[in-house]
Amino acid sequence: MNTKSDFTSVLTKEKFLQSYKSFNKERKDKLNTSCVHPAMPPKPVFISESLTPKLKKLHFLARDYAKTNAYDYCWINNGKIFLRKKEGTPYIRITTEQDLSKLKSANN
Incomplete structure (x- = not known):
């Protein structure tokens, strides 16, 4: 429902x-x-919080990135998207698709 x-x-x-x-x-x-x-x-x-279509898409992409790159956490707080690799590591704020691209290139 x-x-x-x-x-x-x-x-x-x-x-x-x-x-x-x-x-x-x-x-x-x-x-x-x-x-x-x-x-x-x-x-x-x-x-869940109400998100704009742009943020919904970015959250989808961030969740997908987290799954394929072994990130344990992907969450939204106050309309902001965050990733964290493991418990106790620093979080990464995702504001644009370019942030995900930078992470991909940094990990390759």
Whole structure:
């Protein structure tokens, strides 16, 4: 199921996203449908930020790059795309497709 919800303010949205992240960090069983309604079978619940078509494409390309180049993390925070090779390594902010091209050429 794909549903869309709008928030009345950016602050409300940020609080909601922070609560979602905290919930998933603190629990082994991440947010799922049985958390919302115990009678439902457990299926993952994902919450994502609304992105422009350009950012959606860039996020898709970054996720693909992460998979093919053994990056453990690719995420979005406040509309910004990040990659991280391994836990504890510095993150890389991706702002354009050229950033991914530079990473490809640096790794070859």
